[in-house]
Amino acid sequence: MSVVWTIFKREFASFFATPVAYIFILIFLVMSGVFTFMFGGFYERGQADLLSFFNFHPWLYLFLVPAIAMRTWSEERKTGSIELLMTLPVNTMQIVLGKFFAAWAILGLCLMLTGGLWLSVNFLGDPDNGIIAAAYIGSWLMSGAFLAVGQCMSATTRNQVVAFILAAVFSFMLVLAGSAIITTLFQSWASNAVLDTISALSFLSHFENMAKGVLSLEDVLFYVLSICAWLYASYLIISQKKAN
Template identity: 75%
Template sequence: MSATLTIFKREFASFFATPVAYIFILIFLVMSGVFTFLFGEFYERGQADLLSFFDFHPWLYLFLVPAIAMRTWSEERKSGSIELIMTLPITTMQIMLGKFFAAWAILGLCLLMTFPLFVTVNYLGAPDNGVILAAYLGSWLMSGAFLAVGICMSATTRNQVVAFISAIVICFVFVLAGSPVVIDLFQMWAPNIIVDAIAGLSFLTHFQNMAKGVIVLNDVLFYVLSIAVWLFAAYVVIEQKKAH
């Protein structure tokens, strides 16, 4: 655990040692505001909730999370520093977890910095804050799933652009699987069990439940298992590259 914490501190500090974290947080906050107030019509809806804010999170994460994940392993491999890291008395999984939690903490920080929206909606009305907090939890868990995919793609290549694009494509598939267009398309010919299975693999479907304040163990486990599976896949990739 101490080794993982050491890697976490190193990685977290490295985000702020360059403009990466500041630019990422700024873009997240600006885009969140644009989607909420311009496209989400926050004031025009006349409702005391943050659905107009959370509705766009899957699509916001689709591009922003791969951008922060692409450097996790690709940069280490390109600079050659991965050779040094692998000689340290720590396991690949400890490094993997340290990198993941550092980037996930940045995403959590981004969400925390949207606190003024929470204050605003409470000032304008009497929202169900339990629903809002559940949506925040769902958003953070979903961002972790996006991040795990991005880290896995970063582990496969030393080219950050390739890692970025690959992560976007895979995450897009997982988001689109729960969209009404895809569900309606499959409902035209596929049995319900297949339709449900496809929807069950979607980041979007599980988040929509939590955005409405419904925290079900199934949704939480989906994100936890998604994170675990993709991080394990990244671990396998790195271990195979070590062997060669």
């Protein structure tokens, strides 16, 4: 665990060694405000909740998370530092976890900095803070799933732009997995079991429950298992490239 912590600190510090983290946080806060107040009708709804804030998170993460994940492995491969990293007496999975937790902490920091909205809602009305807390937890878990997808795509190429596009495409498919568009494409030939399986993979449908304050074990496990699966895929890809 100490190795993971060491890699975590190295990666977390590297985000702030360049303008990357600052720009990402700024864009996240600005876009969150735009979606909440301009498109979500925060004041017009007349309700003391943050649904207008959380409803846009899947779409916000769809483009922002791949942007922070694309450098995770692509940059290491492009600069050649991955060869040095792989020669260290550490397990590949420890490196994968250290990198993931560092980027996930940045996403957690972004969410923490939106706490002003939570305070505003409490000042303007009497919201159910349990629902808001559950939505924050759900949003962070969902961001971790998006991040794991992005890191896996980053492990496949040294080109950051390609890594971004791949992550955005795969994430988009996972967001829409349970939508009518995808269901229509498969219903002509797929069985109900296949359709149910595809729908169950939707990041959007699992988060919708959490945004409403329903923090069920099924939804939490979905995101945890999704993170584990994509991180393990990253581990396999990096191990294969290391062997070659």
